Amino acid sequence: MYDMATRQRAVSLHNSGMTLSQVSRATGISRFSVRAWTVDIKPSPLMTAECPLRDGDLDPDRPRADYAYLLGLYLGDGCLSEGRRQVHALRIACGDAWPGLIEACAEAIAAVMPQNKVQRVQAGGYTSVVSTSKHWPCLFPQHGPGPKHLRRVALSPWQQRVVDEHPWELLRGLIHSDGCRITNWTTRTVAGHRKRYEYPRYFFTNTSADIVRLFTDTLDAVGVEWKAAHRTSGTVNISVARKASVALMDEHIGPKH
Known part of the structure; x- marks a missing residue:
């Protein structure tokens, strides 16, 4: 009834930390089917991609301007949630009134983490752009429990170097x-x-x-x-x-x- 791409998307959402009920509501697929697929479909090996940091800096193969833009989106409307096997999901909430923003966000995520899939999860009035990886906390060390305004948010030295090189992308x-x-x-x-x-x-x-x-x-x-x-x-x-x-x-x- 469902093709493999649909099944893998549902399993990936579940692996990112969403419950079976949340995946069912987001995709319209029954909880029974999602539960069965989590057993039949193994987690994608792309989630174990090489760490994006090297020698205390962003890997030179990763576009620094795209990262600066993504950092701005994360600080504003993003969060990390931990799922199974230490896999984290990066979620950026983008208002449906700005489809260009949704596409720009997805493109930035794909550029920064090119080996990992980027998904769009529809919610009430907004779309969450989601990607899972074990290494999102490496890229966003500001991650922590609770809302951002209740904890200290400071850039790592390597992040500040990226922002100094691409200030307009962070501002954007x-x-x-x-x-x-x-x-x-x-x-x-x-x-x-x-x-x-x-x-x-x-x-x-x-x-x-x-x-x-x-x-x-x-x-x-x-x-x-x-x-x-x-x-x-x-x-x-x-x-x-x-x-x-x-x-x-x-x-x-x-x-x-």
Whole structure:
């Protein structure tokens, strides 16, 4: 009834840490079938790919710009969950309103971990882009128990070197996950007539002080001016509104699509 690709996808989701019921809801396949396949289909050997780090740095065969972008997505809307046999699943939640973001996320994951499959799991209003590997914790040492804003988030020296080389890619990932580009407007009276003026600006909102600091430090490094506003909810809103800075962001980032 189901082809091998469908079976392997269901087994891979289960191996990533999802329960039989969760896999059943995500795929529409019965729990009985998924349970049977987990016995008949062995875990993919691609999950045991070689460690992506070498001599304290990112393997030179892995694209550093793609990693910087993926790091931004992970810090904003990503998480790692441990499944069986120490296999971890990287999950990046991407809003369905931006199909281009979903594709860019999948492409970045495939570039960074080319030997592993990338899957899309539909949920309510968003799509989780998922890939399993034993080595995701190597690439994202920020992983830990609980929400990111409740623990310290600091870059490893090798990660900071990647960000220094590709600051715009990190910023693009952070904006695509927890930010946006919008058009504000206001009205003014000129020579007795009310006129409407529109101006674009960028926003980035996060609850983690460490992630916000990483974002603003990187903005400083590329010469973008910003302002911060603290909300009563505990989140921090970073605004980029000056014309020259918005133009610089447009040149390297642009709106989500």
